[in-house]
Amino acid sequence: MSIEMKDKTPQRVVEHYVDPTPFNPATTEEMTAEQERFYQASQWQIMWWKFKRHKIAVWSGVILILFYLCVPFAELIAPYDANTRDSLHLYAPPQPIHLFHEGSFVGPFVYGMTSEIDMETLQWVFKDDPTQVQKLRFFCSGDDYEFWGLFDASFHLVCPAEGGTMFLLGTDRLGRDQFSGLVYGARLSLTVGLIGVFISIVLGLFFGGIAGYFGGLADSVIQRSIEIIRSLPELPLWMALSAALPVTWSPVWIYFGLTIILGLLDWPGLARAVRSKLLSLREEEYAKAAVLMGAKPKRVITRHLLPGFTSHIIASATLSIPSMILGETALSFLNLGLRRPSISWGVLLNEAQNISVVTVYPWLMAPVLPIIIVVLAFNFLGDGLRDAADPYK
């Protein structure tokens, strides 16, 4: 059958064609401009492209940057000094910002408050006074402060009207503005995580580096201690350690003591990651070549191995910042961490420890919101970074 078919097909003479131009093998693998850009890009550039595709992580990063703006510029952003007491407005409720007064546009303003004592509960009761329109002032002078400890200033982005008040999130039992407290509190709450993570990275790199590079006895000793530290519940230990900080220390020292305590217990996770990465990278040819050429361990680790997993370290460090922020919050909340006049979100939350007070004055719980937002944002950002850390996958 098939032979017949073959016979029936008409014989066609195909001319043997040879391309006269010389053959360039590279043309078969020619890349589009897009591809070329990708292959020529550095590792960090590819990571950035990959990170950008993780929309939630990018937005989390933006939100975090906004929050971190409070760190250097707290004095400008906060309308009040966080420790200013207004004895006429104890436990004043939040004053919402309005734009329209009786149907006409006035610009951002708050209504003044009238206060009277409720003789039954013996509490101040504050009511909006719709006749008092207190327009907010912008770029104005308000409470004095010493900017960065360099010079005195009284410039604020926004202030209450002359003689008026502006408690966007209410006040606490001494009449201190909650919103300003949050802005100032961001300063300590947000940096605690950064410094703590820095300490934990240094320790983690050191111990993980020794364990992963040298192996043997050093490895098993460090592994065992990591296991023991990881099997301990963190918070009780943090509590015990911060209770050991001398009461006589100045707030600055207490703050640094706290960050060191937070970093001290966090490094095992990082050390473990460093160790396992080192163990696998150590076997790569380029590392072996460096050793054979006589490079010292320090040089091999820092020059050849470290760049291979910097991105991983950054990602896992980002993921451990929130636990430190929460650690500080928990300690200060329990009166074991920072204390007034230092202000952090945990210190502010301390006011909310008594639940019956919170039921009457719910705005004391305000610090909960920024804490959750920041922790969530760090988690999303860390997830995005972790995905981007392996850009060739």
Place this chain on the structure above:
Amino acid sequence: MLYYIFRRIFMMVPTLLVISFLTFLIIELPAGDYISNQIAALKSSGESSSVAKLEFLRQEFSLDRPFFERYLIWVGLWQGPHGFDGLIQGNWGWSFEYDKPVEQVIGPTLPLTVVLNFATILFVYVVSFPIGIYSATRQYSWGDYGITFIGYIGLATPNFLLALILLYFFNRWFGLSVGGLMDPQYIDQPWSFDKAMSVLAHLIVPTIVIGTSGTAAMIRRLRANLLDELHRQYVTTGRAKGLKESQLLVKYPLRMAINPFIADIGNLIPSMVSGSVIVSVVMSLPTVGPVLVSALQSQDQFLSGFILLFVAVLTLIGMLISDLLLAVLDPRIRLGGRAST
């Protein structure tokens, strides 16, 4: 198996020693001790009549000896003023603040601490297991997205803040006192069915609060593990041979995915115990948490030291149980020594 259990328990001994030493080191960190602080306070106020008594107490509790000796006496490996009388001999120490043996101060709180922690672990297992399976088998369904989202929030919300928020809303909406162990009217009442139910109802909220982040983490892990397995070829083969979906899932991929699941719960136990301490403080549950905070603040060293040790031992036992469970499930571990995962 018996050999494995013995070896695993034996391995805890050096760990316990290290932990007890660390604990002692930490509680001894603050300058001075409870009694010498009191002596200083008395001296500064000009009273010296009771100083002699306090000096006697210092000797009685061997606070005047060098550090290592004190540690060994505390553990019970060295002769103190009353011979060998330390933790090993069952003497938990003396609480200066309450002027009572530590045993009497925290004795009543211990059962609840243990019950609360194990209830939480059980909660994490029971809730995350079915949800994780659902989430993996119905990947990218609405249910899966919803669970993933809630899981993210649950993972990020710190448990003591969650406790605070829940307390507030329960109080506001239901006028319910969520804090404490039971409704106020049952306090100092003899045990009855109603009282027991009230205690149970009050335990539910803290269990959920402490377990939320752990549950969220476990759901994520189980989902990821199971998804890895579901795309393997043996699953396709099984399906091609006509196995029922449910049977296929339970017989093969689930068994592979459950291993890291249980190992992970072991890793979560420390953070859950941590959580139970602070949540107890916020919700004023009579566990060791609130006692620990006050003991740390007043430098009541033997009390805080014992609680720290107790909490650490609790996590060790939890991890032991999860290791033994792993060994039951996976013959490689009880024969070879370590999991390869």
